[in-house]
Amino acid sequence: MTHTRTGGVPDRTGSASGGARAVLRGGARLRGLSKTYGSGEAAVSALDGVDLDLEAGELAVVLGPSGSGKTTLLNVLGGIEPADGGSLEVAGVDLTGRRPSRLAGFRRDHVGFVFQFFNLVPTLTARENVEVMAELTGRGARSDVTGLLESVGLGDRLDHFPAQLSGGQQQRVALARALVTDPDLLLADEPTGALDVSTGKAVLRLLQETNREGRGVLMVTHNAAVARMAHRVVHMRDGRIESVERNARPADVRDVDW
Numbered sequence: 001m002t003h004t005r006t007g008g009v010p011d012r013t014g015s016a017s018g019g020a021r022a023v024l025r026g027g028a029r030l031r032g033l034s035k036t037y038g039s040g041e042a043a044v045s046a047l048d049g050v051d052l053d054l055e056a057g058e059l060a061v062v063l064g065p066s067g068s069g070k071t072t073l074l075n076v077l078g079g080i081e082p083a084d085g086g087s088l089e090v091a092g093v094d095l096t097g098r099r100p101s102r103l104a105g106f107r108r109d110h111v112g113f114v115f116q117f118f119n120l121v122p123t124l125t126a127r128e129n130v131e132v133m134a135e136l137t138g139r140g141a142r143s144d145v146t147g148l149l150e151s152v153g154l155g156d157r158l159d160h161f162p163a164q165l166s167g168g169q170q171q172r173v174a175l176a177r178a179l180v181t182d183p184d185l186l187l188a189d190e191p192t193g194a195l196d197v198s199t200g201k202a203v204l205r206l207l208q209e210t211n212r213e214g215r216g217v218l219m220v221t222h223n224a225a226v227a228r229m230a231h232r233v234v235h236m237r238d239g240r241i242e243s244v245e246r247n248a249r250p251a252d253v254r255d256v257d258w
């Protein structure tokens with residue numbers, strides 16, 4: 001993460017108060033998107049005709065009760081699983097009808113993921129957890145890894161194993177791992193769900209910083225307070241979008257409390 005921006009959030013032209021212009025990345029357009037798990041009597045409609053537009057460079061927060069389809073939405077957007085119906089364009093790539101075998105390349109080239117429970121490899125150090133992503137994807141250089149870990153505040157923890165790191169530190173390694181491929185869109189599923197308030201805020205601050213560099217960020221959360229830092233707040237219920245709010249002046253994460 002480079003720290004080219006210190007204040008303000010990107011407006012729709014990519015300028016930020018007090019910062020240089022950033023190239024706005026990410027963005028998505030979903031129309032009539034559906035996803036059903038199971039079949040017959042056991043069928044669950046996890047996404048039921050979802051229409052959604054995310055602009056490039058936006059930080060979006062998805063809220064909704066348990067089971068409303070938030071994670072399914074994130075997984076379909078990120079090409080972790082295919083939709084059953086509808087159309088879907090993410091980061092300028094048309095994923096409509098794309099088979100699972102052809103989603104891997106999209107994931108590698110365009111998206112990064114951060115999960116609630118970090119999902120680090122326990123036998124690898126912080127540095128190695130990030131390096132392995134660069135190697136597996138062929139994106140990002142080993143030489144970038146130290147700088148990336150320093151930028152998330154872990155310059156003194158490079159050779160620690162996950163078990164030797166706090167939850168917040170592990171999540172920062174996971175964030176560095178997600179960013180090493182320089183994704184257009186960062187997808188975060190409950191990234192602060194396993195963290196205390198101050199550690200969670202430190203992680204949110206990093207997400208806001210990467211967004212201010214122009215990268216699209218979509219975060220699923222149960223924490224309604226976090227919505228204040230978003231450009232767009234998506235409310236889901238029963239597999240549908242209940243409402244979408246635009247936030248003209250998203251709050252700096254330092255001013256968000258819960």
Ligand SMILES: Nc1ncnc2c1ncn2[C@@H]1O[C@H](COP(=O)(O)OP(=O)(O)OP(=O)(O)O)[C@@H](O)[C@H]1O
Pocket residue numbers: 037038044045046064065066067068069070071072073
């Ligand atoms: N792999 C699966 N197999 C069957 N049903 C699933 C699967 N994944 C999700 N579902 C169902 O789809 C619906 C939406 O699930 P999803 O995980 O997207 O909701 P969510 O809003 O993220 O919930 P939570 O806030 O509890 O994480 C739920 O009814 C869930 O039980």
